[in-house]
Amino acid sequence: MKLYDLPPSPNARRVRIFIAEKGLDIPVVPVDMMTGENQSEEYLAKNPLGKMPLLELDDGTCIAESAAICRYLEEMNPEPPLFGRDAVDKALVDMWHRRMEFELLIPMITIFVHTGEMWKDRVTQIPELAEVTTKNVQGRMEWLNQELEGKQFIAGADYTVADITAQCAFVMGKAALGIRIPEGLNNLNDWWARVSARPTARA
Amino acid sequence: MKLYDLPPSPNARRVRIFIAEKGLDIPVVPVDMMTGENQSEEYLAKNPLGKMPLLELDDGTCIAESAAICRYLEEMNPEPPLFGRDAVDKALVDMWHRRMEFELLIPMITIFVHTGEMWKDRVTQIPELAEVTTKNVQGRMEWLNQELEGKQFIAGADYTVADITAQCAFVMGKAALGIRIPEGLNNLNDWWARVSARPTARA
Numbered sequence: 364m365k366l367y368d369l370p371p372s373p374n375a376r377r378v379r380i381f382i383a384e385k386g387l388d389i390p391v392v393p394v395d396m397m398t399g400e401n402q403s404e405e406y407l408a409k410n411p412l413g414k415m416p417l418l419e420l421d422d423g424t425c426i427a428e429s430a431a432i433c434r435y436l437e438e439m440n441p442e443p444p445l446f447g448r449d450a451v452d453k454a455l456v457d458m459w460h461r462r463m464e465f466e467l468l469i470p471m472i473t474i475f476v477h478t479g480e481m482w483k484d485r486v487t488q489i490p491e492l493a494e495v496t497t498k499n500v501q502g503r504m505e506w507l508n509q510e511l512e513g514k515q516f517i518a519g520a521d522y523t524v525a526d527i528t529a530q531c532a533f534v535m536g537k538a539a540l541g542i543r544i545p546e547g548l549n550n551l552n553d554w555w556a557r558v559s560a561r562p563t564a565r566a
Numbered sequence: 567m568k569l570y571d572l573p574p575s576p577n578a579r580r581v582r583i584f585i586a587e588k589g590l591d592i593p594v595v596p597v598d599m600m601t602g603e604n605q606s607e608e609y610l611a612k613n614p615l616g617k618m619p620l621l622e623l624d625d626g627t628c629i630a631e632s633a634a635i636c637r638y639l640e641e642m643n644p645e646p647p648l649f650g651r652d653a654v655d656k657a658l659v660d661m662w663h664r665r666m667e668f669e670l671l672i673p674m675i676t677i678f679v680h681t682g683e684m685w686k687d688r689v690t691q692i693p694e695l696a697e698v699t700t701k702n703v704q705g706r707m708e709w710l711n712q713e714l715e716g717k718q719f720i721a722g723a724d725y726t727v728a729d730i731t732a733q734c735a736f737v738m739g740k741a742a743l744g745i746r747i748p749e750g751l752n753n754l755n756d757w758w759a760r761v762s763a764r765p766t767a768r769a
Contacts, residue, residue, distance in 0.1 A: 432657070
């Protein structure tokens with residue numbers, strides 16, 4: 364089994380943190396997007412969309428999509444559970460995980476793609492989209508701050524894949540977009556301190 | 567258990583088709599977005615983001631996010647499996663499901679939101695985003711046509727949640743956006759005929 368990785372990508376990072384939380388040791392193959400390695404015939408044969416990360420199993424089966432990779436690793440290594448325990452718990456973790464994707468991670472990536480120098484020749488950048496999305500992200504941080512009232516982690520008492528995805532969104536916001544959690548949002552800042560202190564946070 | 571439904575929404579439709587494929591009978595409560603019913607205090611207490619669909623369990627637990635609702639229903643009613651059978655199969659269904667969301671359904675919804683009259687006062691519409699996304703969708707239809715070579719359904723031999731999501735994307739394209747599968751894309755047209763002929767297609 365090996366993981367095709369794009370080190371600075373928030374999607375790749377969430378898989379690496381997930382693997383670290385599970386205590387797994389999976390060989391990593393970096394893919395250099397800047398030199399177009401992800402558009403090589405060899406890589407496109409593994410993932411025709413040219414996206415990272417990608418998990419290749421020993422029989423050659425290729426699993427793309429970060430969340431699908433994490434879920435496969437959970438299925439094969441149930442402990443510690445990062446997708447919930449019983450049916451209702453799993454549903455709520457999944458709900459929160461998707462909220463963190465749609466309300467935070469995808470918006471952060473959208474801002475990056477539509478403002479970043481490296482994307483200039485790769486997509487049609489729409490500065491207005493980045494502006495509107497930046498404003499939306501501010502609102503979502505306030506919402507999440509309220510939702511965290513009385514909770515240790517995004518989905519409740521346990522650290523889950525929803526926290527991992529939110530963490531990676533905020534890492535991207537801070538490192539690449541100048542978006543930081545506003546000082547007054549105490550619950551969100553406390554949560555951020557809590558997840559950033561985990562030994563896996565820099566995976 | 568009851569389902570809060572927004573009849574024309576592609577996200578609500580995928581849950582209704584999923585329920586029909588499982589042969590379940592779940593009472594439906596329509597939510598009228600046009601009159602702002604989804605922004606009422608009562609509804610926001612169930613889903614603070616004001617989105618539909620939403621599954622409310624008998625104990626009051628509310629599960630938002632269509633894919634999380636479908637996965638919960640799968641967990642409680644494993645037959646027929648719509649999320650795959652063994653670990654690798656589940657991973658590949660999940661991968662295809664997410665591809666259908668990110669490459670087709672979300673783009674179709676983006677085009678609708680950024681061009682539709684009903685969204686004019688609800689979001690900042692960016693016509694250029696709709697144009698670029700429409701062009702991308704054309705490319706994705708060609709890609710999917712290739713991927714369907716020799717396959718009955720999106721993820722392989724079985725009809726799965728990935729087909730349901732793709733179906734709902736194309737229903738929206740056809741009904742609301744004037745986007746149709748081009749004639750020359752035979753695999754995609756054959757797949758469309760196959761899924762549209764299922765008794766659950768109009769759920």
